[in-house]
Amino acid sequence: MTKPHILAFETYDAWDAEPMEQLFTVHRFPVSGDCNELSADTRESIKAIAFKGHTTLGPEIINAFPNVGLIANYGVGYDTIDVTHASSLGIKVTNTPDVLTNDVADLAVGMLLALNRDIIGADHWVRTGQWAGHGAYPLQRTLTGVSVGVAGLGRIGRAVANRLQGFDTDIHYYSQTEKDAPSSWKYHSSLIDLATAVDILMVTVSGGPETAGIISKEVIHAVGPDGLIVNCSRGSTVDEPALLDALEAGSLRGLATDVFNNEPEIDQRFLNLNNVLLQPHQSSATIETRKRMGQLQRDNLLAYFSEKPLLTAVN
Numbered sequence: 001m002t003k004p005h006i007l008a009f010e011t012y013d014a015w016d017a018e019p020m021e022q023l024f025t026v027h028r029f030p031v032s033g034d035c036n037e038l039s040a041d042t043r044e045s046i047k048a049i050a051f052k053g054h055t056t057l058g059p060e061i062i063n064a065f066p067n068v069g070l071i072a073n074y075g076v077g078y079d080t081i082d083v084t085h086a087s088s089l090g091i092k093v094t095n096t097p098d099v100l101t102n103d104v105a106d107l108a109v110g111m112l113l114a115l116n117r118d119i120i121g122a123d124h125w126v127r128t129g130q131w132a133g134h135g136a137y138p139l140q141r142t143l144t145g146v147s148v149g150v151a152g153l154g155r156i157g158r159a160v161a162n163r164l165q166g167f168d169t170d171i172h173y174y175s176q177t178e179k180d181a182p183s184s185w186k187y188h189s190s191l192i193d194l195a196t197a198v199d200i201l202m203v204t205v206s207g208g209p210e211t212a213g214i215i216s217k218e219v220i221h222a223v224g225p226d227g228l229i230v231n232c233s234r235g236s237t238v239d240e241p242a243l244l245d246a247l248e249a250g251s252l253r254g255l256a257t258d259v260f261n262n263e264p265e266i267d268q269r270f271l272n273l274n275n276v277l278l279q280p281h282q283s284s285a286t287i288e289t290r291k292r293m294g295q296l297q298r299d300n301l302l303a304y305f306s307e308k309p310l311l312t313a314v315n
């Protein structure tokens with residue numbers, strides 16, 4: 001049987017690349033971004049796209065592959081894929097939910113703990129001899145009894161809230177509609193109300209046009225000079241210039257973030273701040289989870305080519 005032709009974006013680890021090559025004839029998306037580097041015959045032979053990464057997959061690229069019927073995303077977030085355009089052409093889109101929820105939530109909580117107690121600064125204090133030279137590290141803040149707000153109670157937000165409940169915090173959340181959640185979790189129908197009520201804001205909403213900039217200047221100021229923001233969602237959800245202004249002015253106590261606008265070419269202002277914890281978009285980046293994400297992406301491709309129901313369709 002001839003192997004179906006697919007177009008693969010970005011590079012894959014061997015445990016994904018090998019089975020992908022066994023199952024499909026894999027064409028690589030040109031590094032230059034110019035689809036015309038692939039011949040018209042090749043572009044027409046391609047029936048599905050294995051998408052990965054955070055570049056834009058918009059009409060220009062999608063239209064260059066006239067026989068594509070599926071875009072299988074490697075990742076839960078699909079904000080860079082123009083799903084509306086894909087749908088208008090009858091192209092299905094899948095993602096990789098659930099398999100990464102725990103790792104993302106773990107990193108979000110890990111970032112919060114590290115930021116709140118300045119674990120990285122304290123490590124530096126020991127390594128540089130300041131403990132012996134200057135004595136005890138400056139006192140930090142407790143998490144016990146603190147009010148934590150989860151912005152977006154989807155799969156990841158819920159996993160974050162479940163973990164933080166174990167730290168004896170008061171859980172508040174914002175969502176468009178009230179969710180079936182423990183009665184002790186306080187629902188807020190507006191982000192400003194949530195930010196005003198809590199000391200720590202965990203951003204777990206999905207990315208995309210609906211959530212662009214929702215962590216606005218007003219929300220950031222409502223979290224306030226005693227407050228922290230932790231972002232494991234998308235850089236686009238936050239008004240980044242307002243966030244940087246607040247951090248520089250001390251009108252927000254601190255930020256931990258795994259995501260940025262224009263990553264990895266992040267705003268250099270982040271690098272001069274000592275009240276931030278910066279991570280290289282690695283919340284799903286464990287060997288185990290990445291293997292599950294690759295498997296789910298391939299399972300969706302296989303389902304498509306064998307005309308079975310897609311496992312995790314988003315349109």
Ligand code: 8YV
Nearest residue numbers: 052053054074075076077284
């Ligand atoms: C990326 C992510 O997909 O799942 C998501 O939405 O942001 C990540 O897991 C991963 O970095 C691969 O690009």
